[in-house]
Amino acid sequence: MxxxxxxxxxxxxxxxxxxxxxxxxxxxxxxxxxxxxxxxxxxxxxxxxxxxxxxxxxxxxxxxxxxxxxxxxxxxxxxxxxxxxxxxxxxxxxxxxxxxxxxxxxxxxxxxxxxxxxxxxxxxxxxxxxxxxxxxxxxxxxxxxxxxxxxxxxxxxxxxxxxxxxxxxxxxxxxxxxxxxxxxxxxxxxxxxxxxxxxxxxxxxxxxxxxxxxxxxxxxxxxxxxxxxxxxxxxxxxxxxSIRAKHLGWPHLQVGPWRKSEDPIGWPLKLALSGLAAWWLLALGEVLSKGAWTHEGGRPMTEAEQAALAAAVRASFTFGLPCLISMSRLLIYFAEGSPPISLWGRLRTGQLVIPGYDVMFVAPLCILAVGGTLPLLLFQLNVPGLFVLAINVFVVLLIEMGMGPSLEAWTLTGLNGRRRPGARISSIERAAMQGRGA
Amino acid sequence: MIDIVNLWHHYGVRPTLSDVNLRIETGELVVVMGPNGMGKSTLLSLVAGILPPFKGHIEIDGKRRRRSIEEEKEIRRRVVYLPDTPWLPVQATAREFVLAVGRLYGVEEDRLFDHAERLLKLFDLHAVGDAPIASLSTGQRKKVGICAALITDAPVFVLDEPFSGGLDSSALLALQHVLKALAARDEVTILMAVPVPELVDALADRVAIIKEGRIIACDSPAKIRESMQMATLGEALEKIIHPERVAQLDEYLGERPR
Structure with missing residues (x-):
C-alpha cells in the first residue's frame, strides 16, 4: 500500500x-x-x-x-x-x-x-x-x-x-x-x-x-x-x-440591503430540531442516571438515595433549561437592536410599554411560563422524570423557534435602533438623560 | 422621494425631534443645517433606518419604513447611509471594502470593478488601495467611506457631514462635483447634513434649517438669503438661527481690553 x-x-x-x-x-x-x-x-x-x-x-x-x-x-x-x-x-x-x-x-x-x-x-x-x-x-x-x-x-x-x-x-x-x-x-x-x-x-x-x-x-x-x-x-x-459581507460593519450591515443570513426555518425543521434536542437529553439523562451516581465518597448509595439525587438533578435541568433558553432568546434580540427610549425616559414620560419594541419579551415570558408549569402538570400525571425533562425542552424549544416576532421581522419592522460598534447602552442613556441625543 | 411625516423622536425625556414634516422630491438635494445638538444627525439616522421614530413615519419612494419586511427590504436596497464616522474593517484594504459594499448593493460585477477604480483614483486612494485600512490616515479613511457610499449607485443618499473628517481640499472639491453631478440626475435624491454654509450654497436645491428639534425654515439658498436680506447664506443662517449673535459678538468684543 x-x-x-x-x-x-x-x-x-x-x-x-x-x-x-x-x-x-x-x-x-x-x-x-x-x-x-x-x-x-x-x-x-x-x-x-x-x-x-x-x-x-x-x-x-x-x-x-x-x-x-x-x-x-x-x-x-x-x-x-x-x-x-x-x-x-x-x-x-x-x-x-x-x-x-x-x-x-x-x-x-x-x-x-x-x-x-x-x-x-x-x-x-x-x-x-x-x-x-x-x-x-x-x-x-x-x-x-x-x-x-x-x-x-x-x-x-x-x-x-x-x-x-x-x-x-x-x-x-x-x-x-x-x-x-x-x-x-x-x-x-x-x-x-x-x-x-x-x-x-x-x-x-x-x-x-x-x-x-x-x-x-x-x-x-x-x-x-x-x-x-x-x-x-x-x-x-x-x-x-478577501472580505465577506458580515465584515462590512456599521452601518452597511445594519441598514444595508443585506442582513445576517436568516434562512427561514420551516415548521418541519423546527419540530425536528426540538425533537432532536429532547432525544439527546433523553439519552444523556439515561447515561447519567445509570452510571454517574452509584457511589458517593466511596460508599455505595442506596437506591433511594440514587433516585433522590437523580430526581433533583433532573428537576434542576427541567426548570433550569427553559430559563437558559429564554435568556438566550432575549440576548439575541438585545444584541440586534436597542430600545427607542431609555428606561428612564419610559418612566418619566409614562410610556411604560412600547409595543413595537416590547413584543420581543412575549416569547421569553411564554417560555418561562410554559417551562415552569408544564413539568408540574406532567409530574401530576406521573410521567417519568426523564420524559418530563425531554417533553419540556421539546415544547420550550418549539416556542423559542416558532413564536413571533422572528428576529428578521422584529429588526426590520420593530421599534428598535441599531447600535454603533463600541457604543454602550449606558453612554447612550447618559447622553439621552442629559438631552444630548442629537 | 423622501416623505417625513409628523416625526417625533426622543432618547430620554426631552424630545430631540418634534413633529418634523419634510418632503424631498426625487432628484432633489436637500441639506439639513442647524446648531449642534439640535437633531440633524437624529433626523438622518431616522431616514436611514438606524433609529426607529417614536411617532410619525418616513416614506421613501412610496414605501414606508418599518411597515413590513418587504417594504423595509426594498427601501434598504435603495438607500445608502454614510454616517459622520463610518466603521471600517481595518484589516481589509480600501479596494476590498469598496468592492464588497458595491456587491452588497447588487452592483453588476463589470461596472463594480471599473467604478471602484475610478473612485479610488478620484479620491487619491489608488496608490494605497491595496494597503490595509489600518494604515490609512483619518482623511483617507473618510474617503474610503465616501467611495463605499458612492459605489452603491443607490438612488437615495443619506449623508451625515460628508465634508468633515479631515478631507483635503482636493477631496472636498471632488466630492462637491460628484454630488452636484448626482443631484443633476433626475433619479437621485440626496439628503445630507453639512455645517459649512459656503459648501451648501452652490450645492443645495433646498436648505432645511433645524433648531430645537423643529424645522424652522426650508427653502432654496437664494430665497433664504433674499428673505433675510443677507449677502451670504452663512449670514442669513446666523440671522435665522442666532438672531442675538451679532449683539453678543459686539458685547464680547466691546468688553475686551484694547
Missing part, C-alpha cells in the same frame, strides 16, 4: 493526537512535583477523551481530505479532467480502504496497551483506574465495570466521524440538506434506552457508516455537481475570500 497525500496528512494528525495525549501523564507528573497532588484520574479521562475525539476527527478528516466536494479547488480541477465515477480519484479513494482499518487498529491497540501502562481507559466520557485511590475508584464504579468497552470505542468513533462527514459532504451538494439528521438521530441510541450498550453502539456505527458510504457513492455518481455557486467568476471568488 502506497501512502498518498491524504494518508500523509492523516498521519500528521495521528502524531498530533498522540503528542497531545502524551501531555496528560506529563501534566500529571509536573502537577505532582509542583504541588504534591496528582491530577490523576482527570488526566486519564482527558487522555481517553483525546483518543476518542481524535478517532472521530480522523474519520471526518479522512472524508474531508479525499472528497472532491469538500474542496473547491479539487472539485474545480476535477471538472477539467476526464474523471467520472468508477475511475480512481487522483488524491486517493474516498471510500474506506485498508488504511482506515489500520487507523482503527492502531487506536484500539493504543488503548489496550495503555490500559496497563497508564491505566486510563475510555468510555463515552472515559476512564480508569487501577492506581486510583479506593474512593476515586468507587466513584467510577460503573465505568470500571464496563472497561472492556474501551477498545471498541475507536472503531465506533472513527465510523461516526467518517459517516457524519460523508453525510455532510452530501448535504453541501444540496441533494438532501437533511443528511446530517441520520447520525444526529442515531447516536443517542447508543445510550438509550437502558444505558450504554455495545451491541446498539456497534449497530449505530455500522448504519451511520453504511448510509454515509452509500450517500457518498450517490454523491460521486452525480459529479459534476450542479451547485448554485458553481463556475462563479474568479473575481467574485476573490472578493468573497
Amino acid at each position: 502506497r501512502l498518498n497525500y491524504a494518508h500523509r496528512r492523516m498521519l500528521k494528525l495521528v502524531a498530533t493526537i498522540i503528542v497531545t495525549s502524551a501531555l496528560m501523564p506529563l501534566m500529571d507528573f509536573f502537577t505532582y512535583r509542583a504541588v504534591g497532588v496528582s491530577a490523576y484520574p482527570l488526566t486519564a479521562i482527558l487522555m481517553g477523551a483525546v483518543w476518542v475525539g481524535g478517532a472521530v476527527l480522523l474519520g471526518a478528516a479522512r472524508v474531508n481530505l479525499t472528497h472532491p466536494r469538500l474542496s473547491r479547488g479539487y472539485s474545480e480541477w476535477l471538472a477539467t479532467v476526464p474523471w467520472e465515477y468508477g475511475k480512481p480519484l487522483p488524491l486517493g479513494s474516498v471510500l474506506p480502504t485498508v488504511f482506515d482499518g489500520l487507523m482503527v487498529l492502531f487506536f484500539t491497540g493504543l488503548i489496550v496497551l495503555t490500559q496497563y501502562a497508564y491505566p486510563a481507559a475510555v468510555a463515552g466520557c472515559v476512564v480508569i483506574i487501577q492506581t486510583a485511590t479506593p474512593e476515586q475508584a468507587a466513584n467510577f464504579h460503573w465505568i470500571k465495570d464496563h472497561l472492556w468497552l474501551a477498545p471498541f470505542l475507536p472503531v465506533v468513533a472513527y465510523a461516526v466521524g467518517y459517516g457524519s462527514a460523508a453525510s455532510f459532504a452530501l448535504s453541501v451538494t444540496k441533494i438532501t440538506p437533511r443528511a446530517l439528521l441520520v447520525p444526529a438521530v442515531l447516536v443517542p441510541l447508543c445510550f438509550y434506552p437502558g444505558g450504554p450498550s455495545l451491541a446498539r453502539t456497534a449497530a449505530v456505527a455500522t448504519v451511520i457508516l453504511v448510509v454515509g458510504v452509500c450517500w457518498m457513492i450517490q454523491c460521486l455518481k452525480r459529479f459534476p455537481w450542479d451547485a448554485p455557486d458553481w463556475n462563479r467568476p474568479i473575481k467574485e471568488i476573490y472578493l468573497e475570500a
Whole structure:
C-alpha cells in the first residue's frame, strides 16, 4: 500500500493526537512535583477523551481530505479532467480502504496497551483506574465495570466521524440538506434506552457508516455537481475570500440591503430540531442516571438515595433549561437592536410599554411560563422524570423557534435602533438623560 | 422621494425631534443645517433606518419604513447611509471594502470593478488601495467611506457631514462635483447634513434649517438669503438661527481690553 497525500496528512494528525495525549501523564507528573497532588484520574479521562475525539476527527478528516466536494479547488480541477465515477480519484479513494482499518487498529491497540501502562481507559466520557485511590475508584464504579468497552470505542468513533462527514459532504451538494439528521438521530441510541450498550453502539456505527458510504457513492455518481455557486467568476471568488459581507460593519450591515443570513426555518425543521434536542437529553439523562451516581465518597448509595439525587438533578435541568433558553432568546434580540427610549425616559414620560419594541419579551415570558408549569402538570400525571425533562425542552424549544416576532421581522419592522460598534447602552442613556441625543 | 411625516423622536425625556414634516422630491438635494445638538444627525439616522421614530413615519419612494419586511427590504436596497464616522474593517484594504459594499448593493460585477477604480483614483486612494485600512490616515479613511457610499449607485443618499473628517481640499472639491453631478440626475435624491454654509450654497436645491428639534425654515439658498436680506447664506443662517449673535459678538468684543 502506497501512502498518498491524504494518508500523509492523516498521519500528521495521528502524531498530533498522540503528542497531545502524551501531555496528560506529563501534566500529571509536573502537577505532582509542583504541588504534591496528582491530577490523576482527570488526566486519564482527558487522555481517553483525546483518543476518542481524535478517532472521530480522523474519520471526518479522512472524508474531508479525499472528497472532491469538500474542496473547491479539487472539485474545480476535477471538472477539467476526464474523471467520472468508477475511475480512481487522483488524491486517493474516498471510500474506506485498508488504511482506515489500520487507523482503527492502531487506536484500539493504543488503548489496550495503555490500559496497563497508564491505566486510563475510555468510555463515552472515559476512564480508569487501577492506581486510583479506593474512593476515586468507587466513584467510577460503573465505568470500571464496563472497561472492556474501551477498545471498541475507536472503531465506533472513527465510523461516526467518517459517516457524519460523508453525510455532510452530501448535504453541501444540496441533494438532501437533511443528511446530517441520520447520525444526529442515531447516536443517542447508543445510550438509550437502558444505558450504554455495545451491541446498539456497534449497530449505530455500522448504519451511520453504511448510509454515509452509500450517500457518498450517490454523491460521486452525480459529479459534476450542479451547485448554485458553481463556475462563479474568479473575481467574485476573490472578493468573497478577501472580505465577506458580515465584515462590512456599521452601518452597511445594519441598514444595508443585506442582513445576517436568516434562512427561514420551516415548521418541519423546527419540530425536528426540538425533537432532536429532547432525544439527546433523553439519552444523556439515561447515561447519567445509570452510571454517574452509584457511589458517593466511596460508599455505595442506596437506591433511594440514587433516585433522590437523580430526581433533583433532573428537576434542576427541567426548570433550569427553559430559563437558559429564554435568556438566550432575549440576548439575541438585545444584541440586534436597542430600545427607542431609555428606561428612564419610559418612566418619566409614562410610556411604560412600547409595543413595537416590547413584543420581543412575549416569547421569553411564554417560555418561562410554559417551562415552569408544564413539568408540574406532567409530574401530576406521573410521567417519568426523564420524559418530563425531554417533553419540556421539546415544547420550550418549539416556542423559542416558532413564536413571533422572528428576529428578521422584529429588526426590520420593530421599534428598535441599531447600535454603533463600541457604543454602550449606558453612554447612550447618559447622553439621552442629559438631552444630548442629537 | 423622501416623505417625513409628523416625526417625533426622543432618547430620554426631552424630545430631540418634534413633529418634523419634510418632503424631498426625487432628484432633489436637500441639506439639513442647524446648531449642534439640535437633531440633524437624529433626523438622518431616522431616514436611514438606524433609529426607529417614536411617532410619525418616513416614506421613501412610496414605501414606508418599518411597515413590513418587504417594504423595509426594498427601501434598504435603495438607500445608502454614510454616517459622520463610518466603521471600517481595518484589516481589509480600501479596494476590498469598496468592492464588497458595491456587491452588497447588487452592483453588476463589470461596472463594480471599473467604478471602484475610478473612485479610488478620484479620491487619491489608488496608490494605497491595496494597503490595509489600518494604515490609512483619518482623511483617507473618510474617503474610503465616501467611495463605499458612492459605489452603491443607490438612488437615495443619506449623508451625515460628508465634508468633515479631515478631507483635503482636493477631496472636498471632488466630492462637491460628484454630488452636484448626482443631484443633476433626475433619479437621485440626496439628503445630507453639512455645517459649512459656503459648501451648501452652490450645492443645495433646498436648505432645511433645524433648531430645537423643529424645522424652522426650508427653502432654496437664494430665497433664504433674499428673505433675510443677507449677502451670504452663512449670514442669513446666523440671522435665522442666532438672531442675538451679532449683539453678543459686539458685547464680547466691546468688553475686551484694547
